[in-house]
Amino acid sequence: MKIAITVEDLTSLALAKPQVAEVGVYDGSHLEVPKILGEEINFLLAGNQFHGLALSALRHALIGQVDNATETARLKYITLGYVQAMTYQQKVAEAQAFKVATNTQPADYPILSSEFGIRYHG
Structure with a gap:
């Protein structure tokens, strides 16, 4: 099936429907694809829906x-x-232990202690 399409629209369409790039042949003004894909493309082009699909596909990529x-x-x-x-799990465990401890020593919390000097210049 031959479909008249601009390069700009073809670019967006290829992002929305990657199989277009795999099976389609473009001559500069028309895209030739298998009939079932062509019908889907015509539906997308008629409703101008492919731009939203292309944006979503591009965003995910x-x-x-x-x-x-x-x-x-x-x-x-x-x-x-x-x-x-x-x-991170170790940090959580150290923080939980620190909250309930009564006699805290930096050596008992090696990960938290090492970060304290980096994050909080006292």
């Missing part, structure tokens, strides 16, 4: 890229994500 880049950068300086979660 960018969030994934940011998450991956953040984790990669973090791994250069800090431990793996699951190890970081274990550290």
Whole structure:
């Protein structure tokens, strides 16, 4: 099925429906796709719905890229994500123990003690 479409609309459509890029052929003014996909595309184009779908797809793709880049950068300086979660769990345990303790010593709370000097310059 041949569909008249601009490059701008095709770009948005490809974000919303990635299979367009996989099976479609574009000649600069028309997109050729299998009939069932063409019918879906015509429906989206008629209702001008693909821009919202494209924005949502782009948002999810960018969030994934940011998450991956953040984790990669973090791994250069800090431990793996699951190890970081274990550290947070240890912090919670130390904080809970500190709240009920009567005779507190910094050595009893190594993670909290190490952060205190960094976060609170006294």
